[in-house]
Amino acid sequence: MNTVDFLNSREDLLSPGISACQGCMAELSLRVILKVLGEKTVLVVPPGCMAGAAVGGWNKSLGTKIPAAMPQLGNSASMLAGIKAAYDLVDPDVHCLAYAGDGGTADIGLQALSAAAERRDNIIYVCNDNEAYMNTGFQKSGTTPHGARTSTTPVGSVGRGKVNFKKDVPMMMAMQNTAYVATLTPAYMNDFVEKVQKAATIKDGLVYLHVLNPCPTGWGTKPENSIAYARAAVQSRYFLLYEYRNYEFTVSAPTKNIREPKDVTEFLQKQKRFAHLDEQDYEEVRRVVNSRWENLKKLAGL
């Protein structure tokens, strides 16, 4: 079955009306992940845009048709590991899913996540990476890229956006031999669905899915272009699609099949958070993007 017919045939397990912004890719990715995993899933969603959009519940009602709970910002993985241990006594086939923001993952939740991966707790942990703490007003996170303007890395007579570089969480998770690691973005929906399907079959440890989700409100982009930005991120190699399992890296088809990569400006330009960047900054981004790709090629034996 092709991806269109497959997704059409699956039940949408989120409420049809949640308050995520127009063009929010975090909403799309969550709907698709739940469609693939199906109704035998329980969800934890820590504070952040998706919890705020009612996925974690408002006023004694929930934004999901499956059980969901809101852990604290820093303990999604440990809370879910406990939930999984309880479900294992009842039905080990229930998928225990976390859908956490990049702030909740790369910064404050990292220790809990890394420990759960080390224990090989069989949970599916998704990092919804919109590259900042969006729900509280666009503060810089560990995965905010170099140069990006956020409310805590302002641009003015002194500041020029974030000084440091994006923390590479999926690579960290691979380096600690997490059972399955994959990077995804919704512009490549076949690849996306296949990786979530594979995640559902992993039974020997923690699954870490890192999803780049364009955020029109935080990035300063038009809602109708969210998929276009996700595509440009891959086509410029700003965001690399790959999988890791059992000490093996596999570069995924959309990244592997790039003949002529697009320039990074294809991704950076017209985003308000990068509006102040000049040619020298672009050169810096090109250098980082290139090093990451060279590194991945070595790891994957390309």
Place this chain on the structure above:
Amino acid sequence: MENEYRVVYGDSGLYVLDTASWRTFRPVIDETKCVNCGTCLLYCPVCAVKKVDGRIQIDLSYCKGCGICRTECPKQAIMWVKEEE
């Protein structure tokens, strides 16, 4: 007696917001151009696009009017119609 807290399963206790009221424009499929490829179905963030008996339809009940379906349509088959007050 109504429970203080519910674990929902199915539609009871489901939080539903009227997101259709956000729209300033609405997508309308031009049947003469649409080839029912389903690209819009893949990318609609609210899953408002359905395929029924092989044909693509947009359910406007919760469509936020983001315009992604229109941008991504390879046949430019989605028209953009202003919502009246």
